Amino acid sequence: MKLGTYILKRIFLMLVVMLGVATIVFFITRVIPADPVGAILGGNAPIERVDEMRHQLGLDKPITLQFIDYIKGIVHADFGISLKSNRPVLKDIINYFPATIELAIASMIFAVVVGVVLGVYSAIYRNKPIDHFSRIFSILGVSMPVFWLGLLLLLLFYYHLDLLPGGGRNSLFIFSPRITGLLLLDSIIAGDWIAFWDGLSHIILPAFVLGYASAASIARIMRASMLDILRQDFIRTAKSKGLSKRVVIYRHALKNALIPVVTIIGLSFGSLLSGAVLTETIFSWPGLGRYIVNALLVLDYPAVTGGTLFIAFVYSLANLVVDISYAALDPRMRV
Template identity: 65%
Template sequence: MELSSFILKRLILMVVVIFGVLIIVFVVTRIIPADPVGAILGGNAPPAAVDAMRHQLGLDKPIFMQLLDYLGGVLRGNFGNSLVSSRSVITDILEYLPATIELAISSIIFAVLLGTTLGLLSAVFRNRFIDHFSRVFSILGISLPGFWLGLILILFFYYRLGWLPSGGQYDMFLSPTRVTGLVLLDSVITGEWNVFFNAIKHLILPTFILGYSSTASIARIMRASMLDVLHQNYIRTARAKGLPKKTVILRHALRNALIPVVTIIGLEFGGLLSGAVLTETIFSWPGLGRYIVNSLLTLDYPAISGGTIFIALIYSVVNLVVDILYAALDPRMRA
C-alpha cells in the first residue's frame, strides 16, 4: 500500500472515531440523572424561570433534535457557551489548554529520557542490578495509582521537607506576562527568570506523577525491543568483526530497537493529555483536565462535551502522526 493511501485510510478512521466520541459524549451527558438548569438557578427557582431557561438552552427539544443542533454547531466550530462562565467553550479551552500541553510535554520528555535509558541499560546488563531495579521500577510505575502517589509526594516534599510547592503553576504573588500561555516559554521570551525558576519548581512533582507510568511502559518496551535486536544475526556479525561494544549498541542496535518505542511514545503522549485530569486536580494545575472536572461538578454540559471532544481530537491526531511515522519507518505496517 502506498503511503498516501495509508494516510487517507487513517484520516477516514480518525473522522469516524471523533464522530463516534462526539455522539457518545453528547448522549451520556443528556441521560445522566441530573438537571443543569437546577444547578444554575438553584432548587427553589420558580417553574416559569426553569421553563424559560430550559427553552433558552434548547433542553426542551427531543434529544435527537438537540443532537442535530449540536452536530451543526460543532461542524461550524461552535461548541456552545459554558453555563458557568457564559463564554464560548472554545475560548475557555484555549485558555486552559496551554497549561495541559506544558505539563504533558515536560512529562513525556521526562518519560522518554528516563524510560529509554533504563530500558537500554536493563537489556545491556541483563540480570544484573540495573536490570532488576528497572523491572521493579516499571512494575511500581504501572501498579501504583497516580493520585495516591501524588498525595504521598506532596506530604513528603511539601509538608515534611518544604522543598517543593504543593500545587499551582507558579506562586500566587507572581504575575507573569502571557504571550503563548506556556509559562516557561513566556518567561524566557519576556526575560522573567524569577517566574521561570519558580514555575520549574511547581512543575517537578506533577511531571513526575504524570510521567511515571509512561516511563515504566517505555522502559519495558525498550528493554524487550533491545533484547530482541541484540540477538539478531547482524549484531553477531558486528561483534565478530571486532567492533567496540559501545559502537555495536549505540550505532547498530539502538536505531532498530527504537522503532517500536516510537509508537509507544506517541500513544503515551496522547494518553498524557487525556490522563492529566487526576494529576491536575491533585496539584491544582490550571489545565484542561481540571476544567473538565470543575465542569462535571457544576453540570456544565457544553464544557464537558467540548473538553472531552477536544481531548479525543488531540489524541486521534497524535495517533495519526505516530501511525504515519511508523509506516514511513517500516513499510510492512502499511499492509
C-alpha cells in the same frame, strides 16, 4: 496501497471514531440524573425563569433535535456557551489547554529520558542490580494509581520536607507575561528567570506523577527491544570486527532498538493529554483536565462535552501521526 490512499483511510477512520465519541459523550451527559438548569438557578427559582432558561439552552427540544444541533455545532467548531463562565467553550479550551500541553511535554521528556536509559542499561546489564531496579520501577509504574502516587508525593515533598510547592502553576505574587500560554517558555522569552524557576519547581511533581506510567512502559518496551537486537547476527558481526562495546551498543543496537519505542512514545503523548485530568485535579494545575472536572461538578454540559471531545481529538490526532509515520517508513503497514 499508496501512501495518500492510506492517509485518507486513516483520516476517515479517525472521523468515525470522533463521531462515536461525540455520540457517547452527548447521551451520557443527558442521562445523568441531575438538572443543569437547577444547578444554575438554584432550587427556589420561579418556574417561569426555569422554563425560560431551558428554552435558551435548547433543553426543551426533543433529544434527537438536541443531538442534531450538537453535531452541527461540532462541525463548525462551536461547542456552545459554558454555563459557568458564560463564554464560548472553545475560548475556554484555548485558554486552559496550553497548561495541559506544557505539563504533557514535561511529562513526556521525563518519560522518554528515564524510560530509554533504564531500558537500555537493564538490557546491557541483564539480571544485574540495574535490571532488577528497572523491573521494580516498571511494575510500580504500571500498577500504581495516579491519585495515590500524587497524594503520597505531596505528603512527602510538600508537607513533610517542604522542598517543592504543593500545587498550582506558579506562586501567588509571581507573574509571567502570556505570549504562547506555556509559562516556562514565556518566562524564557521575557527573560524573567524568577518566574521560570518558580514555574519549574511547580511542574516537577505533577510531571513526575503523570509521566511515571509512560516511563515504565517505555522502559519495558526498550528493554525487550534491546535484548532482541543484541541477539541479532549483525551485532555479532560488529563485535567480531573488533568494534568497542560502546560503538556496538550506541551506534548499531540502540538505533534499531528505538524503532518500536517511537510508536509507544507517540501513543503515550496522546494518553498523557487525556490522562491529565486526575493529575491536574490533585495538583490544582489550571489545565483542561481540571477545567472539565470543575465543569462536571456544576453540570456545565457544554464545557464537559467540548473539553472531552477536544482531548479525544488530540489523542486521535496523535495516533494518526504515528500511523502515518510508520506507513511512510514501512510500506508493509499500509495493508
